[in-house]
Amino acid sequence: MTKITALDTYDVRFPTSRELDGSDAMNPDPDYSAAYVVLRTDQPGLEGYGFAFTIGRGNDVQKVAIDALAHHVSGLSVDDVIGDLGGFAKRMIGDSQLRWLGPEKGVMHMAIGAVINAAWDLAARMAGKPLWRFIADMTPEQLVATIDFRYLTDALTPEEALTMLHAAKVSKPQRIATLLAEGYPAYTTSPGWLGYSDEKMQRLAREAVAAGFRTIKLKVGMNVEDDVRRCRLARETVGPDIGIAVDANQRWDVPDAIAWLRRLSDVNIAWAEEPTSPDDIIGHAAIRRAVTPVPVSTGEHTHNRVMFKQLFQAGAVDLVQIDAARVGGVNENLAILLLAAKFGVRVFPHAGGVGLCELVQHLAMADFVAISGKKDDRAIEFVDHLHEHFVDPVIVRNGCYIAPESPGFSAQMHTGTLAHYRYPDGPAWREPASVARAR
Amino acid sequence: MTKITALDTYDVRFPTSRELDGSDAMNPDPDYSAAYVVLRTDQPGLEGYGFAFTIGRGNDVQKVAIDALAHHVSGLSVDDVIGDLGGFAKRMIGDSQLRWLGPEKGVMHMAIGAVINAAWDLAARMAGKPLWRFIADMTPEQLVATIDFRYLTDALTPEEALTMLHAAKVSKPQRIATLLAEGYPAYTTSPGWLGYSDEKMQRLAREAVAAGFRTIKLKVGMNVEDDVRRCRLARETVGPDIGIAVDANQRWDVPDAIAWLRRLSDVNIAWAEEPTSPDDIIGHAAIRRAVTPVPVSTGEHTHNRVMFKQLFQAGAVDLVQIDAARVGGVNENLAILLLAAKFGVRVFPHAGGVGLCELVQHLAMADFVAISGKKDDRAIEFVDHLHEHFVDPVIVRNGCYIAPESPGFSAQMHTGTLAHYRYPDGPAWREPASVARAR
Numbered sequence: 001m002t003k004i005t006a007l008d009t010y011d012v013r014f015p016t017s018r019e020l021d022g023s024d025a026m027n028p029d030p031d032y033s034a035a036y037v038v039l040r041t042d043q044p045g046l047e048g049y050g051f052a053f054t055i056g057r058g059n060d061v062q063k064v065a066i067d068a069l070a071h072h073v074s075g076l077s078v079d080d081v082i083g084d085l086g087g088f089a090k091r092m093i094g095d096s097q098l099r100w101l102g103p104e105k106g107v108m109h110m111a112i113g114a115v116i117n118a119a120w121d122l123a124a125r126m127a128g129k130p131l132w133r134f135i136a137d138m139t140p141e142q143l144v145a146t147i148d149f150r151y152l153t154d155a156l157t158p159e160e161a162l163t164m165l166h167a168a169k170v171s172k173p174q175r176i177a178t179l180l181a182e183g184y185p186a187y188t189t190s191p192g193w194l195g196y197s198d199e200k201m202q203r204l205a206r207e208a209v210a211a212g213f214r215t216i217k218l219k220v221g222m223n224v225e226d227d228v229r230r231c232r233l234a235r236e237t238v239g240p241d242i243g244i245a246v247d248a249n250q251r252w253d254v255p256d257a258i259a260w261l262r263r264l265s266d267v268n269i270a271w272a273e274e275p276t277s278p279d280d281i282i283g284h285a286a287i288r289r290a291v292t293p294v295p296v297s298t299g300e301h302t303h304n305r306v307m308f309k310q311l312f313q314a315g316a317v318d319l320v321q322i323d324a325a326r327v328g329g330v331n332e333n334l335a336i337l338l339l340a341a342k343f344g345v346r347v348f349p350h351a352g353g354v355g356l357c358e359l360v361q362h363l364a365m366a367d368f369v370a371i372s373g374k375k376d377d378r379a380i381e382f383v384d385h386l387h388e389h390f391v392d393p394v395i396v397r398n399g400c401y402i403a404p405e406s407p408g409f410s411a412q413m414h415t416g417t418l419a420h421y422r423y424p425d426g427p428a429w430r431e432p433a434s435v436a437r438a439r
Numbered sequence: 440m441t442k443i444t445a446l447d448t449y450d451v452r453f454p455t456s457r458e459l460d461g462s463d464a465m466n467p468d469p470d471y472s473a474a475y476v477v478l479r480t481d482q483p484g485l486e487g488y489g490f491a492f493t494i495g496r497g498n499d500v501q502k503v504a505i506d507a508l509a510h511h512v513s514g515l516s517v518d519d520v521i522g523d524l525g526g527f528a529k530r531m532i533g534d535s536q537l538r539w540l541g542p543e544k545g546v547m548h549m550a551i552g553a554v555i556n557a558a559w560d561l562a563a564r565m566a567g568k569p570l571w572r573f574i575a576d577m578t579p580e581q582l583v584a585t586i587d588f589r590y591l592t593d594a595l596t597p598e599e600a601l602t603m604l605h606a607a608k609v610s611k612p613q614r615i616a617t618l619l620a621e622g623y624p625a626y627t628t629s630p631g632w633l634g635y636s637d638e639k640m641q642r643l644a645r646e647a648v649a650a651g652f653r654t655i656k657l658k659v660g661m662n663v664e665d666d667v668r669r670c671r672l673a674r675e676t677v678g679p680d681i682g683i684a685v686d687a688n689q690r691w692d693v694p695d696a697i698a699w700l701r702r703l704s705d706v707n708i709a710w711a712e713e714p715t716s717p718d719d720i721i722g723h724a725a726i727r728r729a730v731t732p733v734p735v736s737t738g739e740h741t742h743n744r745v746m747f748k749q750l751f752q753a754g755a756v757d758l759v760q761i762d763a764a765r766v767g768g769v770n771e772n773l774a775i776l777l778l779a780a781k782f783g784v785r786v787f788p789h790a791g792g793v794g795l796c797e798l799v800q801h802l803a804m805a806d807f808v809a810i811s812g813k814k815d816d817r818a819i820e821f822v823d824h825l826h827e828h829f830v831d832p833v834i835v836r837n838g839c840y841i842a843p844e845s846p847g848f849s850a851q852m853h854t855g856t857l858a859h860y861r862y863p864d865g866p867a868w869r870e871p872a873s874v875a876r877a878r
Contacts, residue, residue, distance in 0.1 A: 026535055026538070027535045027536075027538075027539070028535060029535070029536075030535070030536065030539075031536070054536070054539050054540060055535070055536050055539045056536040057507065057534065057536035057537050058504075058507055058536060058537045058539070058540045058547065060503070060507065061500070061503050061504045061507050061540065061546065061547065062540065064499070064500050064503045065497075065500045065546065068496065068499065068500050095496065096465055096466045096467060096468070096469070096494070097466075097468075097469065097470070097493070097494050097495035097496035097497060098496050098497045099465070100466070100469075100493050100494045100497070101493060101497045101500065101501065101545060101546050101549070102544075102545050103689070103716075103717070103740060104716075104718075105541075105544045105545045105718070105742065106540060106541050106544045106545015106546050106547060106548065106742075107500065107504065107540050107545050107546035107547055108497065108500065108545060108546055109545065110540070150692065150716075151692055151693075151715060151716040151718075151719060151722070152692070153692045153693070153694060153695075154692060154693035154694055154722060154725065250542070253588075253589065253590055253591070253592045253593060254590075254592070254593035255592060255593055256592075276590060277542075277543075277589075277590040277745045278542070279543075279544070279590075279742075279743065279745040279746055279749075280590060280745050280748075280749065281720060281721070281749060282720070282748075282749045282752050282753060283590070283593060283745075283749075286593065301542060303544065303545075303718075304718065306716045306718040306719050306722075307718055309719075309721075310718075310719065310720060310721045310722075313721050314721060
């Protein structure tokens, strides 16, 4: 019987703040980081990989939180874990002492998500399938059994989920063929960082359109006049047919968001992302009512399925971002995708950072194939950054993510990366200046 | 110039699970714990104390999260900190890299709260006043300056808060005299733990009434027939004039909560606490509508002011629990108390655990004296447990908390306690059996 022998963790940080890539209204100097997990087994070559994504300081806290889960993992039979991924997740989420630290939010929930994702990676590797296909090949009953419906049944019951999945099953083979032929639409945030000059933004926007992207996203929220100018410039640059989304990264109070977004109304915004606190469901609903027809969205910091449920129940959003490394792993994202499908809300997965593109593509593709059946009215965020650190990096061609073929969740980093970027003692951090900046 | 020289932290755990005190529907075996903070200064004898409360496993994660804040504290001038407690809090909450781990929720936010509370303790000690009095003696302008109104201005502006505080100022001296003469009402959860037999519950309920408490609380949510029986027994035991609250500790989905609470409708419940997920604002509103006139409440796990704001905006609760160690410290609790006063929602502070009574009494008393002006339609939870570990333990007489007189926030533990209960190497944890249980 193959056993999980250890849960190893790594504090891996990339000194991205040196270049101001990733700067936005709330996060001026992120050092993209991963609290990286390896589930080791006693079968040579068999491991599962996952991570929590952070932006620098606190990645050590995140790592310790993952370490605190070791007793839920070490010594388990691999077959027991991958044969009951729902039970595996519920035991960690239901640990009453650890639950007090959330419940189901923040550091501890992201830690649980990282371990759960590593278990799905392991399961998909053992099945010899990329994760999206591993999920697509589950029966509706198997998929529903992975989901914790606690706190959801006023909006979605297991029976409703089964009905939805059975209905989607009929044309699953055609959608798999479509996905393999076409890929899944991507949009890009590369032109839009706040640290960039107008000229750099325009050049990158032109390049994005030439590369096949149909939507670009600009960061906003520092200065309204700058935002109006940059959005108009972007519109002139890309023409009327390319979507322009804006992302305020939680910068505004509700009244500010309404006033600010009204100033941008002539640009024909594709969506306004994170206008205010990710916790403010009622606030998003108020903003949405006031700025119609500008579509409102949030989700990359929405911390669990209960919050997504309410965003949908309150009619607070036109679309949502999901994030592969924020909530309690694949299981909870499947619940969120089912909720979104039931409420008819489009999903534009959050990515970028480090490894988020690698992970979330699998969830979007599984959603298209097995759940919502839709992909052409949605897109996965793409930032062309740090992919070289992954063994199975994303491939984006002509504005589309190509379906991964390698087994697993694409979460594995190169061994050399783990060594070079290990914080604080890896070579990338040994120079005094960068070490000082990270403190 | 006096400086803060260090932020020292301790992992202190009490093996309370051995006695099943504190058992409820979600937390069967808590080991009450504190991630304890000492702000040390270079002035002999001058220190500030605070802590995050946990129930065992994960207290080490909580400690590491507090350690991650050291760079925001060490080396600061004490006068700068206590002269601008608002700015001190905002710098930690606004640390963009750490903020990613929440934002403003879970482990990182509780860590920030512990440090902020230690700074208020320090400030009150230097002023030679108990914290409630230190707050009461602030001008409205000083108090408002400590509050972060970000994400609140659609419900409460600084100007409105000032108007409320100026109005309350008029009869502040009389209320201080009233508080000193009468104390502040307490209610007790001591009879109600799920691990207790009916006989023990009845005996403790009788003792509670004899001791002057006007409200008791029973844990519910494991078995509806048991709950109906226990609540009716309790009602028979205490008579019609004593309040009986029930607390489900998040056990139910929305439809379950409605069905269950309707079964208890003949007991005349004082309030139904935490019927479902603390994140489910819309769910609480639905439950409240369905079980009227049973009052609905939540709050001990409500993770920040944005969530409280929405509970009030949505009419989701009849009353709320606040917790001194869950949110971002005194500052954020002042914001929550102002919101509650504006929306006319009664506050029944959460306490128990270890040290929560010691802390939260100050907030309730400050609210009575300086904010809401009310105390006789509300009460602070009281559990007579673990107070002996504190240098300035609460005093409850005839069902009322007596206003503390010693300077500070009553958060300081005895040095001997820190040594004896230090996890995992203190004498209390050295016996193999208890160490094994805590794993």
